[in-house]
Amino acid sequence: MKVLILHADFGEPGGVGSYYRKLRNKFTMPVDHHIVGRRGNRGGLLTEEGMISQARRVIRDYAQFVLKLKKGQFEMVHVNPSLDYKSFLRDGIFVLLARMHRKKTVVFFRGWQKSFEYSLSRAGLWLFRFLYGGTNAFIVLSEENRKRLEAWGCAQPIYREVTVVDDDVLRGFDIHKTISERQKSGKWRVLFLSRVRKDKGIYETIEAAWLLHSKYPKIELIIAGNGPELQSVQSFVQDRGISNVVFAGYVKGEEKNRLLKSAHVLCLPTYHDEGLPNTILESMAFGLPIITRPMGGIADFFENGGHGFISSSKDPLVFADFIQKLFVDKGLYRKISLNNYRYAQSHFLACQAALRLEKIYKSVMNP
Numbered sequence: 489m490k491v492l493i494l495h496a497d498f499g500e501p502g503g504v505g506s507y508y509r510k511l512r513n514k515f516t517m518p519v520d521h522h523i524v525g526r527r528g529n530r531g532g533l534l535t536e537e538g539m540i541s542q543a544r545r546v547i548r549d550y551a552q553f554v555l556k557l558k559k560g561q562f563e564m565v566h567v568n569p570s571l572d573y574k575s576f577l578r579d580g581i582f583v584l585l586a587r588m589h590r591k592k593t594v595v596f597f598r599g600w601q602k603s604f605e606y607s608l609s610r611a612g613l614w615l616f617r618f619l620y621g622g623t624n625a626f627i628v629l630s631e632e633n634r635k636r637l638e639a640w641g642c643a644q645p646i647y648r649e650v651t652v653v654d655d656d657v658l659r660g661f662d663i664h665k666t667i668s669e670r671q672k673s674g675k676w677r678v679l680f681l682s683r684v685r686k687d688k689g690i691y692e693t694i695e696a697a698w699l700l701h702s703k704y705p706k707i708e709l710i711i712a713g714n715g716p717e718l719q720s721v722q723s724f725v726q727d728r729g730i731s732n733v734v735f736a737g738y739v740k741g742e743e744k745n746r747l748l749k750s751a752h753v754l755c756l757p758t759y760h761d762e763g764l765p766n767t768i769l770e771s772m773a774f775g776l777p778i779i780t781r782p783m784g785g786i787a788d789f790f791e792n793g794g795h796g797f798i799s800s801s802k803d804p805l806v807f808a809d810f811i812q813k814l815f816v817d818k819g820l821y822r823k824i825s826l827n828n829y830r831y832a833q834s835h836f837l838a839c840q841a842a843l844r845l846e847k848i849y850k851s852v853m854n855p
Contacts, residue, residue, distance in 0.1 A: 491519050492557070492564070492591075494523075495522075495523070496523070510838040511842045516843070522549075524578070557591065564594065566845075567596070570597065571600045571601055573601075580619030594623070594625050594627065596628075599763055600761060602761050605636060609640075624852045626644055626645070626646045629763035630763065633784075652836055661749075667821075667826070674706070676708065677752050679712065679753065680709065680712065680755055680756065681747070681754060683715040684713050689755075693807065694730060697811070698732065700812060708734060712744070714737065718735075748776065753777045754796075755779045755811065757799075763784050764784055764785035765786070771828075773829065776825065777814050780796070781798065795831065
């Protein structure tokens, strides 16, 4: 059996491309890749395109896909759309083309936009059934999304998966030594590692860290990432004289690993339409307690008090209280840190995800 996986460019900073970059050398069966969407330049950043260039690229993606189906002896096609206005139609056509060539199909919904879900539920289910109704199996990132597909009449197998951590980044990592070094550190670092957007909870995180600064001057907030809200956030911090914030910019590779080792806790009080944020899984793998909200797949596994703290609130006081608990109680901090590291080792490694995907492929080919 040979599988063709469609996904974004490997150079994509996070998301689907990053997921398959981590899995690329972990499969035990023949797998090939077909890149769709924008391509990365030599620096790894995605290039901007005009409308005409986008149209040409989409047509070229379809044409090259069909050629691969004719030449590659693939028995299965695995497509990775998001449930949003753009990806839904584009990737649905790939599914139709695969079915026209009599290939088995697996669809892994990575993103899930609530507003688009509502539009489909009201007036677009005919289009969903036309594009995706013949899919052999679905994969989703949350139980909520699985139930929605069932409510739409999907009788196919629906599997739940997680985003992943690259096994290689943890090679040589010593969790006990790291916890000891964190507890001796002159700074106690709250980490916000994400695309800088308002709905990721960036302002709530800043205010929570600032509320604790006068009482605990060791507490420092590290904001790592770029995004549409970055300049506004920098102005917000400057205008209010908030002095315990450091902007690290976009980080990747060893720079990101060093930041995850030196930080003490991840704070991501997101209210974005999440699938399952990779930053939470990576932070857990490095033994960071997590402070977050129950969005998407987070709510399906997160144990309050076991993995950190989770709340439906958006009140910075609530998140400040969570940070304080972890700051003052070293025993609690160590317990959660060790629990997260071990949980990630058991559930989130790329090698494990590759084997789970292969199991799904085999179940589709041999129902």
